[in-house]
Amino acid sequence: MSSFIDIPADSDFPLENIPFGVISTKDNAALRPATAIGDHVVDLKAIADAGLFAGPLLKAVAVSVFSQTSLNAFMRLGRPSWREARSTLQSLLSKGTASRLRDDAAFRAAAIVHKSTVINHMPAQIGDYTDFYSSKEHAFNVGVMFRGKDNALQPNWVHLPVGYHGRASSVVVSGTPIRRPNGLIQDFATKAIHYSTCKKFDYELETAFFVGTGNNLGERIDIADTEEHIFGMVLMNDWSARDIQAFEYVPLGPFLGKNFGTTISPWIVTMDALEPFRVAQPVQDPVPASYLASGPKDAYNLQLQCDLKPHGHDTSYTISKTNLKYMYWSMKQQLAHHSVNGCNMNAGDLLGSGTISGPDDTSLGSLLEASVNGKKEVVLSADGAVKRTFIEDGDSLKITGKCEAEVDGKKIRIGFGACEGTVVPAAQL
Amino acid sequence: MSSFIDIPADSDFPLENIPFGVISTKDNAALRPATAIGDHVVDLKAIADAGLFAGPLLKAVAVSVFSQTSLNAFMRLGRPSWREARSTLQSLLSKGTASRLRDDAAFRAAAIVHKSTVINHMPAQIGDYTDFYSSKEHAFNVGVMFRGKDNALQPNWVHLPVGYHGRASSVVVSGTPIRRPNGLIQDFATKAIHYSTCKKFDYELETAFFVGTGNNLGERIDIADTEEHIFGMVLMNDWSARDIQAFEYVPLGPFLGKNFGTTISPWIVTMDALEPFRVAQPVQDPVPASYLASGPKDAYNLQLQCDLKPHGHDTSYTISKTNLKYMYWSMKQQLAHHSVNGCNMNAGDLLGSGTISGPDDTSLGSLLEASVNGKKEVVLSADGAVKRTFIEDGDSLKITGKCEAEVDGKKIRIGFGACEGTVVPAAQL
Numbered sequence: 095m096s097s098f099i100d101i102p103a104d105s106d107f108p109l110e111n112i113p114f115g116v117i118s119t120k121d122n123a124a125l126r127p128a129t130a131i132g133d134h135v136v137d138l139k140a141i142a143d144a145g146l147f148a149g150p151l152l153k154a155v156a157v158s159v160f161s162q163t164s165l166n167a168f169m170r171l172g173r174p175s176w177r178e179a180r181s182t183l184q185s186l187l188s189k190g191t192a193s194r195l196r197d198d199a200a201f202r203a204a205a206i207v208h209k210s211t212v213i214n215h216m217p218a219q220i221g222d223y224t225d226f227y228s229s230k231e232h233a234f235n236v237g238v239m240f241r242g243k244d245n246a247l248q249p250n251w252v253h254l255p256v257g258y259h260g261r262a263s264s265v266v267v268s269g270t271p272i273r274r275p276n277g278l279i280q281d282f283a284t285k286a287i288h289y290s291t292c293k294k295f296d297y298e299l300e301t302a303f304f305v306g307t308g309n310n311l312g313e314r315i316d317i318a319d320t321e322e323h324i325f326g327m328v329l330m331n332d333w334s335a336r337d338i339q340a341f342e343y344v345p346l347g348p349f350l351g352k353n354f355g356t357t358i359s360p361w362i363v364t365m366d367a368l369e370p371f372r373v374a375q376p377v378q379d380p381v382p383a384s385y386l387a388s389g390p391k392d393a394y395n396l397q398l399q400c401d402l403k404p405h406g407h408d409t410s411y412t413i414s415k416t417n418l419k420y421m422y423w424s425m426k427q428q429l430a431h432h433s434v435n436g437c438n439m440n441a442g443d444l445l446g447s448g449t450i451s452g453p454d455d456t457s458l459g460s461l462l463e464a465s466v467n468g469k470k471e472v473v474l475s476a477d478g479a480v481k482r483t484f485i486e487d488g489d490s491l492k493i494t495g496k497c498e499a500e501v502d503g504k505k506i507r508i509g510f511g512a513c514e515g516t517v518v519p520a521a522q523l
Numbered sequence: 524m525s526s527f528i529d530i531p532a533d534s535d536f537p538l539e540n541i542p543f544g545v546i547s548t549k550d551n552a553a554l555r556p557a558t559a560i561g562d563h564v565v566d567l568k569a570i571a572d573a574g575l576f577a578g579p580l581l582k583a584v585a586v587s588v589f590s591q592t593s594l595n596a597f598m599r600l601g602r603p604s605w606r607e608a609r610s611t612l613q614s615l616l617s618k619g620t621a622s623r624l625r626d627d628a629a630f631r632a633a634a635i636v637h638k639s640t641v642i643n644h645m646p647a648q649i650g651d652y653t654d655f656y657s658s659k660e661h662a663f664n665v666g667v668m669f670r671g672k673d674n675a676l677q678p679n680w681v682h683l684p685v686g687y688h689g690r691a692s693s694v695v696v697s698g699t700p701i702r703r704p705n706g707l708i709q710d711f712a713t714k715a716i717h718y719s720t721c722k723k724f725d726y727e728l729e730t731a732f733f734v735g736t737g738n739n740l741g742e743r744i745d746i747a748d749t750e751e752h753i754f755g756m757v758l759m760n761d762w763s764a765r766d767i768q769a770f771e772y773v774p775l776g777p778f779l780g781k782n783f784g785t786t787i788s789p790w791i792v793t794m795d796a797l798e799p800f801r802v803a804q805p806v807q808d809p810v811p812a813s814y815l816a817s818g819p820k821d822a823y824n825l826q827l828q829c830d831l832k833p834h835g836h837d838t839s840y841t842i843s844k845t846n847l848k849y850m851y852w853s854m855k856q857q858l859a860h861h862s863v864n865g866c867n868m869n870a871g872d873l874l875g876s877g878t879i880s881g882p883d884d885t886s887l888g889s890l891l892e893a894s895v896n897g898k899k900e901v902v903l904s905a906d907g908a909v910k911r912t913f914i915e916d917g918d919s920l921k922i923t924g925k926c927e928a929e930v931d932g933k934k935i936r937i938g939f940g941a942c943e944g945t946v947v948p949a950a951q952l
Contacts, residue, residue: 221691221692222690222691222692227775248773248774249709250707250770250771250773253707253716253770254707254770254771256771256774256775256778257775257778258687258688258775258776258778259687259688259689259690259778259782260688261651261688261866262650262651262691263650263651263740263866263867263868263869263872264740264866264867266740270740271741273740273741273865275863275864275865276743276863276864276865277863277864278679278682278683278812280678287682287812288812289812289813289814311692311693311695311699311702311783311784312700312702312783312784312947312950313950314705314950335864338864341679341682342679342683342685343774343776344677344679344774345677345685345772345773345776346656346685346686346687346776346777347687347772347774347775347776347777348775348776349685349686349687349688350860350861350863350864350866353688353864353866354740354741354864354865354866355740355741355865383707383716383717383718384718385718385952431779432779434704434705434706434779435704435705435706435764435767435779435782435783436702436704436705436783436784436950437690437692437693437779437782437783438692438693439692440692443692518741521741521742521743521865523814
């Protein structure tokens with residue numbers, strides 16, 4: 095497949111990707127669905143209004159679903175419709191296929207714009223946001239710090255994908271500034287409790303998936319059906335205030351240590367685009383209950399990276415390189431587990447992976463782990479001058495991700511764009 | 524105040540109440556905002572369409588906000604508008620004030636219907652739902668069971684209102700059947716873990732409040748301003764699967780043990796209607812941090828009751844009588860705490876109290892407490908034949924609440940209507 099649009103070789107958005115997002119442009123403030131192709135963005139409302147979604151599933155509904163300010167209505171249509179939209183767009187954007195988009199210069203100029211004129215918005219209205227804790231390496235590393243090596247993993251951890259409800263309102267799109275939070279903190283040495291600005295500001299390198307089609311309350315999504323329900327994936331930074339979290343979280347879990355902001359990348363990459371990169375997930379021992387039974391290739395070889403640009407610097411430093419394939423519990427298992435009790439899922443629900451850490455020191459997905467809760471400085475610059483235990487005001491974090499494989503003799507690279515945020519100083523106490 | 528509508532003496536909905544909800548009727552399936560008065564219901568869309576919200580704040584917007592299928596748009600207008608709506612309706616429904624509603628029989632018949640023809644719906648679209656754990660008696664009782672008397676309360680409990688994010692999608696309106704969930708359960712004696720139907724199905728007697736106006740991400744709601752942000756209250760049953768919860772909840776808190784269903788009463792009673800029933804909250808020792816500073820009367824004398832109707836029986840038995848005034852942390856403190864880190868609140872967010880237990884055996888707000896986690900049978904019928912440790916399939920639970928006081932020499936009673944649900948058998952494993 096090749097496109098009449100010029101696509102840089104290292105682009106996250108080749109013709110094989112076709113992610114979905116919501117944009118506005120400098121000259122049109124209306125929010126509308128879009129896809130990304132190379133350095134350009136295609137306005138799906140324009141495509142729909144021109145009648146170019148002509149397939150049997152979308153023909154009658156494309157104008158309606160792509161006139162929305164979020165992707166939720168499109169998500170509700172189901173996977174056959176998502177597939178039809180993707181293949182229609184691949185065809186419309188192909189060099190070798192005649193289409194109004196290729197051949198009508200005025201229409202093309204209206205429907206396809208350069209990314210420099212685009213403002214990305216939240217791709218969906220999130221109903222509920224859940225975050226899992228599905229990386230065994232991360233759970234173990236954190237467990238060792240708080241409970242010692244022998245009790246690092248709680249007894250439930252290998253039996254079910256542990257997760258908790260997060261805050262949907264504070265999930266924001268890449269680029270949104272994140273304010274350092276205030277809260278109640280206990281001094282480790284004196285045990286004194288004081289209202290203070292967070293001193294242990296951290297990131298968490300995660301991925302997340304959007305639910306496309308849901309289930310009714312009281313029913314469940316069988317693990318064999320889960321792939322039909324998962325719309326696609328984004329990168330996520332689950333910003334964390336470790337000192338606020340440490341004092342508040344027993345016994346009901348994380349709350350104010352997390353809900354001041356969670357950043358996601360703007361483009362939702364479909365599971366169909368990620369299909370070539372499926373690999374076997376880690377061996378699960380003990381074998382999980384039947385409702386969590388895995389398939390042979392339920393993990394994804396998605397390379398993940400986090401870069402930190404210190405305040406006052408122009409250079410970024412890579413602070414983590416990890417991979418989604420390390421994740422112990424699969425997205426299918428997360429979704430089957432979440433609904434096994436009859437909990438109803440809806441289009442636009444967001445389910446996070448939890449911090450994805452790998453097996454070594456360079457693949458830790460949080461500073462909590464890399465700095466051993468602040469005890470060890472993480473050196474960033476080669477000369478040792480720039481270092482961090484936690485994140486400082488003005489620092490920018492950027493998470494990126496890419497899948498690479500040879501498909502039919504051609505090297506394919508699917509990316510996500512960036513999940514970025516800069517930390518701004520706390521409000522007055 | 525008295526109304527031209529005949530209001531039974533023990534009604535939850537006198538002219539002093541004017542709660543807000545969303546209804547449809549047997550002959551009109553359209554969802555629309557409404558208020559309750561005695562045994563009748565007033566269609567607020569009809570009132571708005573007739574131009575009867577003539578006050579300065581609502582005049583221009585009433586048709587728009589009361590043409591919605593939820594109260595969210597009305598909530599966003601702010602407390603002065605909520606007050607104007609309530610006083611306008613009180614005036615329109617008064618015996619002594621000429622109004623089209625009182626004097627135009629045809630209009631009255633269209634706008635006011637008997638409750639027997641009404642179907643109640645969710646009053647608001649809930650963006651995020653948070654549940655607190657603010658009854659000291661409940662936290663202590665549960666803590667004793669799991670950690671012994673000396674460590675019953677966690678160290679953070681007296682310093683901040685402990686809470687966690689719940690699931691918004693499964694909050695349902697009174698009358699919705701609740702299906703017993705399935706999940707992973709650990710056998711207490713053998714430690715074996717199996718996928719099973721919940722055997723410890725419980726209720727939790729709670730109240731909850733709806734946020735009316737919110738705050739921007741990164742800002743906070745000062746405790747001095749919280750009363751302007753709280754729209755009103757409902758009764759809530761936070762159904763709980765104790766065996767699922769017990770295995771899953773460490774370290775990230777309750778998840779599938781809770782998110783299969785949460786029932787609320789359909790009418791939101793405004794804080795203005797509850798104003799006469801304010802009382803001093805329990806003494807807080809230690810004195811909380813400045814951002815949680817209380818006023819002199821931040822608790823409410825709201826009598827709460829839960830009745831259980833066993834399957835196959837026509838009689839209901841009262842299983843709990845408690846009072847919101849026992850709650851250690853006030854709603855104002857909950858809201859100030861929730862936003863102190865910059866977490867953004869929105870119109871329609873629901874914040875639950877947590878189980879409200881009182882000081883003695885008859886005021887326990889859950890069967891977990893009353894049966895000491897299933898170790899003691901709770902006798903319901905006088906002859907001892909009907910008893911429960913947990914809830915059985917077919918059992919119905921009903922939570923009711925009322926405030927009573929003498930105001931200007933007149934006995935006022937403000938109620939909430941019922942928060943009811945019947946448990947239906949689990950789905951196949």
